[in-house]
Amino acid sequence: MDQQVATPASSAIIRSAVDDPKVTSKDVCVFYGEKQALFDVNLDVPRNAVTALIGPSGCGKSTYLRCINRMNDTIPIARVTGEIKIDGQDIYDPDLDVVELRARVGMVFQKPNPFPKSIFDNIAYGPRIHGLVRDKTDLDELVSESLERAGLWNEVKDRLHEPGTGLSGGQQQRLCIARAIATKPDVILMDEPCSALDPIATAKVEELMLELRQNYTIMIVTHSMAQAQRVADKTAFFHIGYMVEYGDTKQIFEDPQDKRTQDYIFGRFG
Amino acid sequence: MATQDTISSPAAASSRQLNDPALLRRRYSAERRFQAYGLAAIMVALFFLVVLFTSIISQGWTAFLQSSIRLDVTLDKSEFTDADGNVSDKAIRLANYAKLGRDALQNALGIEKPGRPEKRKLKELLSRGIDTQIRDVIEADRSRIGQTVPIWLLASDNVDALLKGSIDRDVPEARRQLDNRQVAWVDKLVEEGRLEKKFNWGLFTFGASSQPETAGLGVAIIGSFFMMLIVALVAVPIGVAAAAYLEEFAPKNTLTDIIEVNINNLAAVPSIVFGLLGLAIFINFMGLPRSASLVGGLVLSLMTLPTVIIATRAxxxxxxxxxxxAALGVGASRMQALFHHVLPLALPGILTGTIIGLVQALGETAPLLMIGLVAFVVDYPVTPMDPATALPVQIYMWASSAERGFVERTMGATLVLLLFLFVMNAAAVYLRRRFERKW
Structure with a gap:
C-alpha cells in the first residue's frame, strides 16, 4: 500500500501529446464518502477517435468514465474534484445543465438496457424529451438514421413497433448505441459494452465503433485487452485509482514503460 | 464443521467415500420431511378456511331469501282522504296500512268477521315494513287509489323463520312464536302459492331497521363506497408521492431514516388508535359531523397510508x-426518469399494494366505532357528509341484535363483504397481469 500512496500523480507516464483534445481532465479526484476512488487523473482524449480505458477491476476506470457525463451525480455520496472540459467548456460548472450534457455525451452500459417499450420508442425517447424534432416525419427520419448508423436498420425495419427487449443481446446493445446516437451527441461513453455479448455480437459492436469513430469521440472501458488493441487509437491504463500510463494503443501494448502496466499487459496479474 | 474439515484436509476427503449411502439417505429423508411439514401446514390452513366458509355459507345463504305474501290489497279511498274528502299527501302518509294489509290477508284466508285476538294474530303474520311497501305502490301511481292491487307483501320474521325451518313445529304451542292457528294459515297460504321465498333484494337496498325483514345493507354499502372513494382519492396520491420522493429524491440522512422507521411503525399501529386520532382531529378539532363517511374515509386513509407507501416503495x-x-443516460431529468420509466414499471406493484390497502380499509371496523359510524341510519346518505354506516360495522351491529332473523343476516352480510373483498383482490390480480411488462 505504501508504495501506491507514494506514487505521485505526476508520475503518470504520458507517451504522446494530444493536439486539440475533445475531453480534457485536470487533477480529477473522486470520493465515495470518505474513500477516495480516483487520484488526480490528467487525461486528454482525442477527437473522433476511440480511447480505451483498461485496468484490473476496481481500478477506477468506470468511475472516471462516469465523470464525463456526470453519472456519478446520481450517487449521493460521490464527490468529484478537479476539472473536466469538453471542447473547452467546464462540465462541472454550476450553471451547466446536466440534462443537456447527457444529451451531448451519450452512454452505453455494460448490460444492454433497452426501455421496455417498442424499438421505435426506445430511439425516439431522447429526441422527444429534448425537443430535437419538430414533427412525426422528422422523428421517423431520425429514428431510421440512428438505427442505420448503429447497423441495426436492416434487422429491425419491419418490426419497429415490437418491444426492444425482444431482440437478442447483441441487437439490444446496438439498439442502446442507436438510442445514444439519437440525441446527437459528440462523445459516446461505453462501459464494457461487450462483456455480456457473444463473440459474434462483439465483433459487430466493434465494427460499429470503428465506423462511428469518424463522427464521434468514443471512450470505452474494457476488460478485454484484445478488444482494446482492435478498436482503440489511444489506451489509458488505470491501477487502484491512478492513471498509470497513457499513449497510443500500439505503444502501450508493445512497449509498456511502467512496471504495473507491463505486469498487467503481460498477464502477470489482474 | 465437517465440511470445513474436508476442505482443509485433503486426507480426510479422500478417506470419505463419494455418495456415502447413509449420508445420502439422511439428506433425502430430511428433504422429504421438510416437504411433508410444508404440506401439513397448507392442509391445516385449508381445513380452517373450509370450516370458516362452510359455517358462513350454511348459516348465511338463507339471508338471500325472504318470504313474501301475494295479497290483493284493496286501496280503499276513504283511507287516503282527509276531512274534506280529498286525497292529500298527509292522509297518504298517515293511512292505516296495517289495517289494509290485514284485511287483504283476512280475505285471502277466507276469514269472515274476525275477533280482536284473530286480528292481532293475522297482523303478526305480516311485516311492519308493509306500510312503506303499500305507500310506495300508491306513490308510484296515485290513480290506483280505490282499486284492488296485487302486491307481494313482506311476511314477518317469524313466518320467514318457520318457512326456513328455524322454528320447530314440534315445540309445544305455548313456547312457539307462532301458534297452531297461525301455522295452519301459513300452510294454507303456501299451498295456494301466495306465500313464497323470493330473492331478498331488500338485503341490498334497505337501511337500518329493528325488524330483520326490513333491515338491509343499503346504507352500509353506500357508506363503504364513499369511504373507499375517499381513501382512493386521499391515500393513494399522497402515498405514491411520498414513496416516490423518499425513494428517488430524498437525501439519505438521519431525518429520512427516522421518517422511514416511523412509516413502518405506523403500519403496525392498532387501528383503533387511528379512530381516536380521527375523533380528536376531524370531529373535535375540525368540527366535521359525526357518523359521516367523510370522517370515516379520512381515518381509513390515515390507516392505509403506510401500507400504500411501503408497497409503492417496494x-x-x-x-x-x-x-x-438508461433514462438518465439519454438526458432525462430525474423527474422524467421517474414519470416516464420508473412509475410505469412500478405500476403493477403500486396497484396491488393500493388495492390490498383498500381491502384492509374496507374490512376495518374498530376505528369507525370511535367516530360514530355505528349509527342507526335509515335513509341513504347522499353526500359523504351525511350519516352512514359501513359494511363491517353493520355486521357488528347485526351480530349484537337478538332477533333470529339477524343471525342469518349477519352471516349473509359477511358473505357480501367477503364477495366485495374477493372482487377487489381479483381486480388486483387482473391489473397486475395487465400492466406487467418484462424487461
Missing amino acids: AIRAVPPSIRE
Whole structure:
C-alpha cells in the first residue's frame, strides 16, 4: 500500500501529446464518502477517435468514465474534484445543465438496457424529451438514421413497433448505441459494452465503433485487452485509482514503460 | 464443521467415500420431511378456511331469501282522504296500512268477521315494513287509489323463520312464536302459492331497521363506497408521492431514516388508535359531523397510508436500476426518469399494494366505532357528509341484535363483504397481469 500512496500523480507516464483534445481532465479526484476512488487523473482524449480505458477491476476506470457525463451525480455520496472540459467548456460548472450534457455525451452500459417499450420508442425517447424534432416525419427520419448508423436498420425495419427487449443481446446493445446516437451527441461513453455479448455480437459492436469513430469521440472501458488493441487509437491504463500510463494503443501494448502496466499487459496479474 | 474439515484436509476427503449411502439417505429423508411439514401446514390452513366458509355459507345463504305474501290489497279511498274528502299527501302518509294489509290477508284466508285476538294474530303474520311497501305502490301511481292491487307483501320474521325451518313445529304451542292457528294459515297460504321465498333484494337496498325483514345493507354499502372513494382519492396520491420522493429524491440522512422507521411503525399501529386520532382531529378539532363517511374515509386513509407507501416503495425499488441509468443516460431529468420509466414499471406493484390497502380499509371496523359510524341510519346518505354506516360495522351491529332473523343476516352480510373483498383482490390480480411488462 505504501508504495501506491507514494506514487505521485505526476508520475503518470504520458507517451504522446494530444493536439486539440475533445475531453480534457485536470487533477480529477473522486470520493465515495470518505474513500477516495480516483487520484488526480490528467487525461486528454482525442477527437473522433476511440480511447480505451483498461485496468484490473476496481481500478477506477468506470468511475472516471462516469465523470464525463456526470453519472456519478446520481450517487449521493460521490464527490468529484478537479476539472473536466469538453471542447473547452467546464462540465462541472454550476450553471451547466446536466440534462443537456447527457444529451451531448451519450452512454452505453455494460448490460444492454433497452426501455421496455417498442424499438421505435426506445430511439425516439431522447429526441422527444429534448425537443430535437419538430414533427412525426422528422422523428421517423431520425429514428431510421440512428438505427442505420448503429447497423441495426436492416434487422429491425419491419418490426419497429415490437418491444426492444425482444431482440437478442447483441441487437439490444446496438439498439442502446442507436438510442445514444439519437440525441446527437459528440462523445459516446461505453462501459464494457461487450462483456455480456457473444463473440459474434462483439465483433459487430466493434465494427460499429470503428465506423462511428469518424463522427464521434468514443471512450470505452474494457476488460478485454484484445478488444482494446482492435478498436482503440489511444489506451489509458488505470491501477487502484491512478492513471498509470497513457499513449497510443500500439505503444502501450508493445512497449509498456511502467512496471504495473507491463505486469498487467503481460498477464502477470489482474 | 465437517465440511470445513474436508476442505482443509485433503486426507480426510479422500478417506470419505463419494455418495456415502447413509449420508445420502439422511439428506433425502430430511428433504422429504421438510416437504411433508410444508404440506401439513397448507392442509391445516385449508381445513380452517373450509370450516370458516362452510359455517358462513350454511348459516348465511338463507339471508338471500325472504318470504313474501301475494295479497290483493284493496286501496280503499276513504283511507287516503282527509276531512274534506280529498286525497292529500298527509292522509297518504298517515293511512292505516296495517289495517289494509290485514284485511287483504283476512280475505285471502277466507276469514269472515274476525275477533280482536284473530286480528292481532293475522297482523303478526305480516311485516311492519308493509306500510312503506303499500305507500310506495300508491306513490308510484296515485290513480290506483280505490282499486284492488296485487302486491307481494313482506311476511314477518317469524313466518320467514318457520318457512326456513328455524322454528320447530314440534315445540309445544305455548313456547312457539307462532301458534297452531297461525301455522295452519301459513300452510294454507303456501299451498295456494301466495306465500313464497323470493330473492331478498331488500338485503341490498334497505337501511337500518329493528325488524330483520326490513333491515338491509343499503346504507352500509353506500357508506363503504364513499369511504373507499375517499381513501382512493386521499391515500393513494399522497402515498405514491411520498414513496416516490423518499425513494428517488430524498437525501439519505438521519431525518429520512427516522421518517422511514416511523412509516413502518405506523403500519403496525392498532387501528383503533387511528379512530381516536380521527375523533380528536376531524370531529373535535375540525368540527366535521359525526357518523359521516367523510370522517370515516379520512381515518381509513390515515390507516392505509403506510401500507400504500411501503408497497409503492417496494415496487419502485424493484425497478431495475439499469432502466433509471438508461433514462438518465439519454438526458432525462430525474423527474422524467421517474414519470416516464420508473412509475410505469412500478405500476403493477403500486396497484396491488393500493388495492390490498383498500381491502384492509374496507374490512376495518374498530376505528369507525370511535367516530360514530355505528349509527342507526335509515335513509341513504347522499353526500359523504351525511350519516352512514359501513359494511363491517353493520355486521357488528347485526351480530349484537337478538332477533333470529339477524343471525342469518349477519352471516349473509359477511358473505357480501367477503364477495366485495374477493372482487377487489381479483381486480388486483387482473391489473397486475395487465400492466406487467418484462424487461
